[in-house]
Amino acid sequence: MFNLTRRRAISGTIRAVAGAIVSLAVASTALTATSQAALADDFPTKPIKVIVPYKPGGRTDVVARMIADKIQQKGWLEQPLVIVNADGGAGANAFGQLKRGGNDGYTIMHWSHELLLSVAMGLGGFQLDDFKSIGFTGGGSPLWAVREDAPYKTLNELIDHLKKEPRSLVEAVAIGSIPHIVGAMLEKSAGVETRYVTANSNADRLRLLLGGNADIALFAASEFMRQGENLRPLVYFGNERLAALPDLPTAKELGYDASWANPNWWLAPAGTPDDVVKKIAGALEKAINDPEIAEYFKNNTLEPYWTGGDEAMDQSVAMLASLKSITDTLK
Amino acid sequence: MFDAFLVVFHLDNLLLLLAGTAVGIVVGAIPGLTATMLIALTLPMTFHMEAVNAVTLLIGEYVGGISGGLITAILLRMPGTPSSITTTFDGYPMAQTGRAERALALGIMASVAGGIISWGFLAGMSPTLAHFALQFGPWEYFTLVLMALFMLAALASGSLVKGLLAAAIGMAFSLPGVDSSLGSARLTFGSDTLLSGFGLLPVLIGVFAISQILREAAEPKKEKGKARLPDRKLPVHWSDAKVHGMNMLRSSVLGTWIGLLPGIGGNVAALVAYSTTRQLSKEKEKFGTGHEPGVVASESANNAAIGGALIPLITMGIPGSVTEAILIGALTIHNLQPGPLLFQNSPEIAYGVIAAYAVANVMMLILMWGTVRYIAMIAQIPRAGLLGAILVFCVIGSYAVNNSFSDVWIMMAFGLVGLGLELAKVPLGPFVIGFVLSPIAEEQLRASLMMSDGDVWAILHRPYALFFLAIAVLTLFYPMIIDLLGRRGGKTESANV
Amino acid sequence: MTRTRRDIYTDLALSVFSLAGAALLFVGASDLPAARFEPLGSSALPYALGVLIALFAAIIGLRALFALRAAMPNAGEPSELANPGRMALVFVATLIYVAALDSFRAPYIVATTLFIIAIGATIGSPKPRSLALFAVLGLVLAVAIRFVFTRFLYVDLG
Numbered sequence: 008m009f010n011l012t013r014r015r016a017i018s019g020t021i022r023a024v025a026g027a028i029v030s031l032a033v034a035s036t037a038l039t040a041t042s043q044a045a046l047a048d049d050f051p052t053k054p055i056k057v058i059v060p061y062k063p064g065g066r067t068d069v070v071a072r073m074i075a076d077k078i079q080q081k082g083w084l085e086q087p088l089v090i091v092n093a094d095g096g097a098g099a100n101a102f103g104q105l106k107r108g109g110n111d112g113y114t115i116m117h118w119s120h121e122l123l124l125s126v127a128m129g130l131g132g133f134q135l136d137d138f139k140s141i142g143f144t145g146g147g148s149p150l151w152a153v154r155e156d157a158p159y160k161t162l163n164e165l166i167d168h169l170k171k172e173p174r175s176l177v178e179a180v181a182i183g184s185i186p187h188i189v190g191a192m193l194e195k196s197a198g199v200e201t202r203y204v205t206a207n208s209n210a211d212r213l214r215l216l217l218g219g220n221a222d223i224a225l226f227a228a229s230e231f232m233r234q235g236e237n238l239r240p241l242v243y244f245g246n247e248r249l250a251a252l253p254d255l256p257t258a259k260e261l262g263y264d265a266s267w268a269n270p271n272w273w274l275a276p277a278g279t280p281d282d283v284v285k286k287i288a289g290a291l292e293k294a295i296n297d298p299e300i301a302e303y304f305k306n307n308t309l310e311p312y313w314t315g316g317d318e319a320m321d322q323s324v325a326m327l328a329s330l331k332s333i334t335d336t337l338k
Numbered sequence: 339m340f341d342a343f344l345v346v347f348h349l350d351n352l353l354l355l356l357a358g359t360a361v362g363i364v365v366g367a368i369p370g371l372t373a374t375m376l377i378a379l380t381l382p383m384t385f386h387m388e389a390v391n392a393v394t395l396l397i398g399e400y401v402g403g404i405s406g407g408l409i410t411a412i413l414l415r416m417p418g419t420p421s422s423i424t425t426t427f428d429g430y431p432m433a434q435t436g437r438a439e440r441a442l443a444l445g446i447m448a449s450v451a452g453g454i455i456s457w458g459f460l461a462g463m464s465p466t467l468a469h470f471a472l473q474f475g476p477w478e479y480f481t482l483v484l485m486a487l488f489m490l491a492a493l494a495s496g497s498l499v500k501g502l503l504a505a506a507i508g509m510a511f512s513l514p515g516v517d518s519s520l521g522s523a524r525l526t527f528g529s530d531t532l533l534s535g536f537g538l539l540p541v542l543i544g545v546f547a548i549s550q551i552l553r554e555a556a557e558p559k560k561e562k563g564k565a566r567l568p569d570r571k572l573p574v575h576w577s578d579a580k581v582h583g584m585n586m587l588r589s590s591v592l593g594t595w596i597g598l599l600p601g602i603g604g605n606v607a608a609l610v611a612y613s614t615t616r617q618l619s620k621e622k623e624k625f626g627t628g629h630e631p632g633v634v635a636s637e638s639a640n641n642a643a644i645g646g647a648l649i650p651l652i653t654m655g656i657p658g659s660v661t662e663a664i665l666i667g668a669l670t671i672h673n674l675q676p677g678p679l680l681f682q683n684s685p686e687i688a689y690g691v692i693a694a695y696a697v698a699n700v701m702m703l704i705l706m707w708g709t710v711r712y713i714a715m716i717a718q719i720p721r722a723g724l725l726g727a728i729l730v731f732c733v734i735g736s737y738a739v740n741n742s743f744s745d746v747w748i749m750m751a752f753g754l755v756g757l758g759l760e761l762a763k764v765p766l767g768p769f770v771i772g773f774v775l776s777p778i779a780e781e782q783l784r785a786s787l788m789m790s791d792g793d794v795w796a797i798l799h800r801p802y803a804l805f806f807l808a809i810a811v812l813t814l815f816y817p818m819i820i821d822l823l824g825r826r827g828g829k830t831e832s833a834n835v
Numbered sequence: 836m837t838r839t840r841r842d843i844y845t846d847l848a849l850s851v852f853s854l855a856g857a858a859l860l861f862v863g864a865s866d867l868p869a870a871r872f873e874p875l876g877s878s879a880l881p882y883a884l885g886v887l888i889a890l891f892a893a894i895i896g897l898r899a900l901f902a903l904r905a906a907m908p909n910a911g912e913p914s915e916l917a918n919p920g921r922m923a924l925v926f927v928a929t930l931i932y933v934a935a936l937d938s939f940r941a942p943y944i945v946a947t948t949l950f951i952i953a954i955g956a957t958i959g960s961p962k963p964r965s966l967a968l969f970a971v972l973g974l975v976l977a978v979a980i981r982f983v984f985t986r987f988l989y990v991d992l993g
Contacts, residue, residue: 093742096530100744102530204786208663234655503888506887507888520877558917723969750926788872
C-alpha cells in the first residue's frame with residue numbers, strides 16, 4: 008500500500024518534471040522566435056548588451072555603467088543597457104562576444120583607443136572595419152610624472168638631462184601598451200631615449216616610481232589626482248590644458264608632436280543597421296550632455312563631449328596611422 | 339577616528355558584513371566558484387549602495403570566500419579557491435584517515451589566527467609597512483619568487499625527475515598568451531582564444547576539481563567507509579595553541595608580508611608558508627600524508643594575505659591583486675579616492691575597511707565554527723548528485739569570470755591534463771607551483787634586465803634581493819648543511835612544529 | 836624493485852607526450868621576435884623549458900625501456916581506475932553539456948537538468964526513482980543558479 012502510493016507519487020514527479028522541462032523548452036524557443044522578429048522600428052525590444060573588454064571597476068567599465076544607468080533612469084531607450092565584462096586577450100575575448108551576439112544592435116561594445124593599439128600590435132584578431140562606430144562619449148588624457156624630489160622641475164629640464172646622459176632614466180611601461188607608445192611619441196619627437204622597466208598596471212607604475220625603481224611614469228590624469236602625493240606632473244598629453252591642473256603644459260604647447268586623447272568609444276559590429284545605431288547614438292548623446300554625468304566627468308578629469316560615429320571613426324583611423332609608426336618599430 | 343571605526347557597528351553594516359561573509363563562505367567552498375568571481379560579480383550591485391555599505395559587503399565576501407575554500411579542499415580534495423591548494427596536500431589525507439573534523443577545526447582556527455594577526459599589522463603599522471614594501475623593485479620580486487620556487491622544489495614527493503618534469507610542464511603551460519614583457523603574442527599558434535592564455539582559474543579548476551571528479555567517477559559504486567563524526571565536540575584543545583601556535587604566528591606573518599607585495603596573492607602566500615614550515619620541520623617526510631602543521635600553515639597564511647594586501651590598498655591605493663583592484667573600483671564608483679588622502683577625506687571608509695576586516699574575521703569564525711559539523715557532512719552526500727552539481731558549478735564558475743566559453747573548454751582540457759599527470763604519478767604540487775610562479779619570475783627577471791640594460795651584476799646593489807637569493811641557495815643546500823651539522827653532534831635549529 | 840608493465844607503459848606514454856610538448860615549444864619559440872629590450876627576449880624561457888622537458892622525458896622514457904625487461908606481468912593487479920568506461924561517460928556528458936550551452940545555445944535550465952540526470956544515471960543508479968530525484972535536484976539547482984546569476988550578478992545564461 009505504502010509502496011504503491013509512493014511509486015505513484017514518484018512517477019507523478021517524473022511526469023511533472025518532464026512536463027516542466029518540455030514547457031520550458033517550448034517557452035524559450037518561442038522567446039527566441041519573437042526576438043528575432045523584432046525590427047528596427049520598435050528597437051529595442053530586449054535589453055542591449057554592452058561588452059566591456061576589462062574586469063569591472065576601471066574607467067571604461069565605470070563610464071559605461073554610469074551612462075547605462077542614466078539612459079535607463081531617463082528612459083531614453085525603451086530597454087536597459089546591460090554591461091557584460093569580458094576581460095582578456097587584448098580584447099580578443101570581448102570581440103568574440105561581440106561577434107557571437109550578432110549585428111542586430113542588441114550587442115554593442117564600449118572601449119577606448121586601446122582598441123587601436125591591439126590592431127596596431129596585430130593582437131586580438133580584429134581590424135577597424137570589423138566595427139561600426141557609434142560615437143565617442145568624452146574621454147581623457149594621461150600625463151607624465153616624476154617623483155617630487157627629482158631634480159627636474161619641467162619637461163624641458165628632463166629632456167635636457169636625457170640629451171646629456173642618454174638612457175640614464177628609467178621609464179615604467181609595459182612594452183606595447185599605451186604608456187609605452189605615448190611616451191615613445193614624445194621621445195621620438197624630442198630625440199631622446201629612456202630605459203624601461205615592466206609595469207603592467209597603473210598600480211605597478213605608481214609603486215615603481217614611488218619606490219625609486221623608475222624615474223618617469225605615465226598616469227591617467229584622474230589617477231594622478233587621487234594618488235599623486237609625492238609626485239610632480241611634467242607634461243599633459245591632452246590637446247588642451249586640463250582644468251584641474253591649469254599650470255601643467257601640454258606636449259603640443261612645448262612643441263612636441265605627442266597627444267593621446269583616449270576617448271570612450273561605443274562600437275557595434277560591422278553590418279549593424281544604420282537606424283539602430285542612430286537610435287543608440289541618440290541616447291548616448293543625451294546621456295553625455297546630462298549635467299550629472301558631466302559633473303562626474305569633471306571630478307574625474309575626463310572631458311564630456313559627443314563625437315558622432317563617422318567622425319569618431321575618421322579620428323580613429325588617423326590615430327591608428329600614427330600609432331603604427333611607433334609599433335612598427337617594435338616588430 | 340574612533341567614530342569612524344564604529345561606523346561598521348551600525349546595524350545595516352553588520353548585516354551586510356554578515357551576509358557577505360556567509361555568501362563568501364558558501365561560494366568559496368564550492369569548487370569552481372571563487373572569492374574573486376563573487377566580488378567582481380557583486381560589484382555592480384554595490385553601485386547603488388552607500389560607499390561604506392558597499393565596502394563592508396565586499397570585505398565580508400573576501401574574508402568568507404578565502405576561508406570557505408578550506409572546506410572542500412579538506413573534504414573532497416578540490417580547493418574551493420586557489421588559495422587553498424596547499425590545504426589539500428595534508429587536509430585531504432587527514433580527512434581520509436578519519437580526521438576530517440580535526441582538519442576542519444584546525445583550518446578554521448588557523449584562518450582566524452591569520453586574519454587577526456594580519457589585522458594587527460593592518461591596524462597598527464600600515465603606513466610603515468607600505469613604504470617598506472614600496473622599495474621592492476623587479477630584482478627583489480624576482481629573487482623572492484625564485485626563493486619560493488626553490489623552497490617548493492622540495493615539495494616533490496616520489497620520483498625527483500617526475501617532480502622536476504611536473505614543474506617544467508606547469509611553467510610551459512603558463513607561456514601562451516600575450517608576453518607581458520613585450521606586449522606581443524607568444525606560442526598562440528595563431529589562435530585568438532589562446533591570446534588570453536590559460537587563465538589561472540580554468541586551469542586550477544580543471545586540474546584539481548574536474549580530474550578529481552573523473553577519478554571518483556571511475557571508483558567502484560559501493561559506498562566507501564566515510565569519515566563519521568566521532569562526537570559532538572570539535573577536536574581542538576587549548577594544548578593545540580602550544581603545538582601549533584608558533585606555526586600559526588610564523589605563517590601569518592609570512593602571509594601578511596607576501597600579501598603586502600602587490601601582484602603576489604594568497605595562493606603564493608600559502609605555498610611559501612607551507613614549504614617554510616616543511617623546511618623547518620623535523621618530520622619533513624610526514625608532510626603530504628595528513629600532517630597537521632601543513633593545514634595550519636596553509637590556512638593561516640592565505641587569510642593573513644588578505645590583511646597584508648589591504649595595507650597598500652588603503653594607504654596608497656595600490657591593489658595587491660585582481661580582487662583588490664575590484665575593491666578600488668568599488669570606491670572609485672562612489673567618487674572616493676583610495677590612496678594617502680583617504681584617511682583625511684573619508685576616514686569612515688579608511689577605518690571602516692580596517693574595522694570591517696576585523697569583524698568579518700570574527701563572523702567567519704562564528705559562522706564556520708557553528709556549522710562545521712554540518713559542513714563535514716558534505717562528504718556524505720551521495721556522490722552521484724554531488725559530483726553532478728559540482729560539475730555544473732565548475733562550468734558556470736569558469737564561464738562567469740570573463741563571460742567566456744573558451745575558459746570552460748580550457749577547464750575541460752586541463753581536467754584531462756590533471757588526470758593524465760595523476761595516472762602517470764606526476765605530482766600536481768610542482769605543476770601548479772611552476773604554473774603560478776614562473777610568469778612572475780620571468781617577467782620580473784626580464785624587467786630587472788631591462789632596467790639595468792642587460793647587466794646581471796646590478797643585483798649587487800640590491801641588498802634585499804641578495805638576501806633572498808642567499809636564502810634560495812641555502813634552501814637548495816639545506817639538507818646537506820643539516821647533515822653536516824648533525825654529524826658534528828651540534829644541535830640543529832629547533833623546529834617549531 | 837620491479838615495476839608492473841602498466842606502470843612502465845604509463846611512463847612511456849608520459850615520455851612521448853612530454854617530448855611532443857617539448858617539440859611544440861621549439862616550433863612555437865622559433866618564430867618569436869629576437870630579444871630587443873633585454874637579453875632574454877620572448878623565446879629564452881620556451882627554449883629552456885623545451886630542453887628541460889625533453890631531458891626529463893628522455894630520462895623517464897629510457898628508464899622505462901630498460902625496466903621493460905625486468906618487469907613483472909600485470910597478473911591479478913587491479914587497475915588504478917576500476918571503471919574507466921564510466922569516467923569516459925562522465926567526461927563526454929560534460930563535453931556535450933558545454934557544447935550544448937556554447938555552440939547550440941541550449942536553454943540553461945533544460946540543459947542543466949538533463950545533465951544532472953545523465954551524471955546521476957552514470958555514477959549513481961539508473962532506477963526511475965533515483966532519476967526522478969536527480970531531475971528534481973537538477974531543476975532546483977538550475978533554476979537557482981539561473982535566478983542568482985541573471986537577477987543579481989548580471990551574467991546572462993541562455
